[in-house]
Amino acid sequence: MRSLKAAAFSTAVLLAATACGGGGSEGGASEAPDSLTVWVMGTAQDPVKKYFDTVEKRYQQDYPDTSVEVEFVPWADAQQSINNALAGGDAPDVLEVGNDQVANWASQGAIMDISSRTDEWGAVSDMDQAAVEYGAYDGSQYAIPWFAGVRTLYYRADWLKDLGMDPPQTWEELVEVATAIEEEQDVPGFAAPTDFTNGIASFIWSNGGEIAVQQQGEWQGELTSPETQEAIEFYAGLTSEENISPQAYVGENELVPLADMANSEVGMYIDGGWALTSMEEQAEDPAVLEEIKAAPIPGADGPAPAFAGGSALTLFATAEHPDAAWDLLTVMGDKKGGKAYADAAGYFPAYPEMLDDESYQSDPLKAASAEQMKNTQFFPATPNWNAADQDGKILPGAVLDIVKGEDADKVLEEANKELTETLNKPVA
CATH class of the missing domain: 3.40.190.10 (Periplasmic binding protein-like II)
Known part of the structure; x- marks a missing residue:
């Protein structure tokens, strides 16, 4: 199992994660790695840990022998941690980045061009298209929106x-x-x-x-x-x-x-x-x-x-098993996984059709934010x-x-x- 030892990580939670998305891995379970590593920004709050328990059950339907190590990286340490990974240190397979940081990390070669994968993933067409475009750089797609807040x-x-x-x-x-x-x-x-x-x-x-x-x-x-x-x-x-x-x-x-x-x-x-x-x-x-x-x-x-601030999901440039990692990303970011994480973290999913969900509309404060989510723009x-x-x-x-x-x-x-x-x- 891949081990992450970077001192920037304040909390590390080892989860046997399992899930399969709709990404369409070329290799399948026969070429599955022993483990995958996910970097999640923030702290290991209980609702988020429970979210990854659910991801676990889905992913192992197709990857029963792959475990996932989830590392929680404080936002303040994110840049240094990614820089360390770029320099040859321990690196993730799937990672969360701020949606306004995609262009920065793409330009530095830290994250993978996933254009061919997103082109074939049907869920992308149901996401907020402005948010999808915000995950592109220099004509290629490097990340897909995971959640947003306004x-x-x-x-x-x-x-x-x-x-x-x-x-x-x-x-x-x-x-x-x-x-x-x-x-x-x-x-x-x-x-x-x-x-x-x-x-x-x-x-x-x-x-x-x-x-x-x-x-x-x-x-x-x-x-x-x-x-x-x-x-x-x-x-x-x-x-x-x-x-x-x-x-x-x-x-x-x-x-x-x-x-x-x-x-x-x-x-x-x-x-x-x-x-x-x-x-x-x-x-x-x-x-x-x-x-x-x-x-x-x-x-x-x-x-x-x-401004729809939030996070995007992407693959680290050095991911050794990109097909399996992509399938994990799709489980985290499809409609089921995307909404579950948004709810756990207190944000909104990247799918506009979900903003009228009763779980948001029944709470006056959430309803106002859900309404505002329908009217967003992005920085350069x-x-x-x-x-x-x-x-x-x-x-x-x-x-x-x-x-x-x-x-x-x-x-x-x-x-x-x-x-x-x-x-x-x-x-x-």
């Missing part, structure tokens, strides 16, 4: 009920509702942190803008387009002009208003379903949590798109996106400068130039 607008339902108002669906309504909350409750009506690319992007997309587009093989920043600039200035103006978001969120990310939301210190803010656990931990009065509800993110003229699919956003903070930095009073035209012109140059840097 941000929504959290709001105090009891406060809005007292005001006789519904959750805002447009920018105009957002300002109106936030102003009413502040007048009635004496707390900020809305949180607009500046270090929040995911939230800012929704405002841009809802106004018909883009962050960057690809033209004839080159990336072109779009921060100075009329639609994008209007959205950025509106978002910045929620703090500097409309004054519905306080200065306390300038330079901050969504973690600061999360704590405030849990303790009745802000009326509305944008975050993902994963924030609920943190709210439970930070709420001084647990009863408050019962009044926190969710709705799709308000946009320029109606609900805004949201380039290995350089992280350099532009996480490292360079080009978009949030521009918003921060505008909030501080710098000239928006000049700020966005300089930011757009930097964005274009960064996205077009040669991939090593």
